[in-house]
Amino acid sequence: MNVNEPIDIANYDYVIVGAGFTGSVVARKMAEHNKKCLIIERRHHIAGNMFDEVDENGILVQRYGVHLFHTGSEDVWDVVKDFGDWRVRDNPSRVDFSSDPLTGVSRHNHPFKDSPVEPVAYPFNFSLIDTLWGGGGELKEALLKEFPGRDRVTISELYNSNNKDIIEFASILFELDFRPYTSKQWGIEPGLLDPSVINRVPILLNYGTELVKVKYQRIPKEGFTKVFERMLRHQNIDVMLNVDALLHLKIDFDNNAALWDGKPLPQNATILWTGAIDELAGYKFGKLPYRSLRFDWLTKNVESFQSGLCVAYPIAEGYTRIVEYKKLLSQYAPGVSSIAVEYPMQAEEGMEPYYPILIRDNKALYEKYRLMIDGIPQLVLAGRLADYKYYDMDAAIERALEIARRFYKKGASAV
Numbered sequence: 511m512n513v514n515e516p517i518d519i520a521n522y523d524y525v526i527v528g529a530g531f532t533g534s535v536v537a538r539k540m541a542e543h544n545k546k547c548l549i550i551e552r553r554h555h556i557a558g559n560m561f562d563e564v565d566e567n568g569i570l571v572q573r574y575g576v577h578l579f580h581t582g583s584e585d586v587w588d589v590v591k592d593f594g595d596w597r598v599r600d601n602p603s604r605v606d607f608s609s610d611p612l613t614g615v616s617r618h619n620h621p622f623k624d625s626p627v628e629p630v631a632y633p634f635n636f637s638l639i640d641t642l643w644g645g646g647g648e649l650k651e652a653l654l655k656e657f658p659g660r661d662r663v664t665i666s667e668l669y670n671s672n673n674k675d676i677i678e679f680a681s682i683l684f685e686l687d688f689r690p691y692t693s694k695q696w697g698i699e700p701g702l703l704d705p706s707v708i709n710r711v712p713i714l715l716n717y718g719t720e721l722v723k724v725k726y727q728r729i730p731k732e733g734f735t736k737v738f739e740r741m742l743r744h745q746n747i748d749v750m751l752n753v754d755a756l757l758h759l760k761i762d763f764d765n766n767a768a769l770w771d772g773k774p775l776p777q778n779a780t781i782l783w784t785g786a787i788d789e790l791a792g793y794k795f796g797k798l799p800y801r802s803l804r805f806d807w808l809t810k811n812v813e814s815f816q817s818g819l820c821v822a823y824p825i826a827e828g829y830t831r832i833v834e835y836k837k838l839l840s841q842y843a844p845g846v847s848s849i850a851v852e853y854p855m856q857a858e859e860g861m862e863p864y865y866p867i868l869i870r871d872n873k874a875l876y877e878k879y880r881l882m883i884d885g886i887p888q889l890v891l892a893g894r895l896a897d898y899k900y901y902d903m904d905a906a907i908e909r910a911l912e913i914a915r916r917f918y919k920k921g922a923s924a925v
């Protein structure tokens with residue numbers, strides 16, 4: 511079919527734009543509720559940013575960056591658990607303070623050692639103190655005393671301590687890792703960012719390795735795309751790939767209406783939009799800024815390239831981290847390894863928008879869009895791009911469940 515040809519949506523209850531978790535979970539839930547759903551996705555594949563495939567080296571790789579599923583919610587887990595063979599994550603992340611493996615540069619930028627140190631576990635835990643402070647018994651004791659009963663704290667909490675050793679610890683961590691990582695990742699000084707962004711990363715007061723402390727931390731053995739395939743395999747769901755919904759969907763702001771192929775929507779139809787809100791509104795008030803990523807894919811003829819699945823390199827120029835995919839669920843690929851190097855950059859025309867830049871002006875611009883679009887009958891927005899929020903997968907699923915519940919209850923027009 512020519513993608514510019516009109517698409518007849520008369521037989522669908524829900525037209526869902528985007529086949530990521532938000533769109534796919536709503537489609538599945540409504541399909542199980544006996545509603546007909548059409549998913550329209552402009553990429554050549556389902557699964558949104560979770561898309562993975564086996565590459566030319568026979569290694570399962572995640573094309574939009576490494577994704578590890580975690581949730582503490584039984585409701586969220588119930589949504590996905592039967593669609594995959596979920597395995598416990600087996601390879602913690604690391605930070606290598608001393609080297610840039612792409613240029614071979616090695617130097618130390620830490621105050622206590624006069625030579626490079628071994629990569630440490632990430633999120634940071636007591637092994638960092640062992641490595642850099644040579645044991646650091648007193649510092650560990652001070653931390654446990656300052657934060658009794660806690661197993662994790664944020665860098666802001668360390669800074670707010672009254673203990674000067676803890677404040678110094680915070681400031682060393684900040685200079686070693688948080689500042690270089692944040693400046694590269696976000697392209698702005700850390701102080702300008704919403705503190706919640708930096709505080710997302712805990713510092714563990716033990717030797718644990720869990721970034722989040724929740725019950726389910728899993729990876730689907732056969733990959734996320736297979737999970738999506740199974741989720742979308744339902745008689746009430748149709749999927750169209752390689753179709754940009756904006757060739758069909760227009761907002762008539764003068765009349766507060768959504769139009770499909772130039773006509774009012776069929777009475778029973780609801781559109782769920784999980785793409786970018788500013789794009790849907792024709793960038794009427796300007797572009798909402800995002801950070802994007804360029805992934806450089808390299809094949810290395812080695813058994814192992816680095817110390818872990820995902821290693822951050824604070825001293826490296828331009829890139830933040832490297833993911834070595836054969837270490838995801840210990841894949842068998844003798845003598846060869848596929849790595850993806852992540853270069854953060856501003857999202858320009860034609861690039862995937864990944865991370866909303868949550869600073870005051872951008873949030874205000876988003877609210878302006880939301881005010882304009884909310885209340886258009888038969889049009890519902892949700893998902894990380896439409897809500898301009900950083901959602902982890904579990905949060906995207908929770909948001910989808912919330913939308914599905916509203917759909918069950920009230921019908922389209924009231925949502």
Ligand SMILES: Cc1cc2nc3c(=O)[nH]c(=O)nc-3n(C[C@H](O)[C@H](O)[C@H](O)COP(=O)(O)OP(=O)(O)OC[C@H]3O[C@@H](n4cnc5c(N)ncnc54)[C@H](O)[C@@H]3O)c2cc1C
Pocket residue numbers: 527528529530531532533550551552553557558559560574575576577578579580753754755756784785786803864865892893894895901902903904906
């Ligand atoms: C590098 C990276 C790593 C991440 N790692 C993790 C992790 O380890 N754990 C975790 O829980 N979360 C992680 N996330 C977050 C995760 O990717 C999101 O939670 C998830 O993608 C949200 O799903 P979504 O459906 O809202 O959005 P998406 O997955 O982005 O889906 C939206 C879909 O809409 C489509 N679309 C947009 N506009 C149109 C249009 N006009 N027409 C048709 N289709 C359109 C897009 O192509 C896209 O496929 C990571 C994100 C990034 C960027």
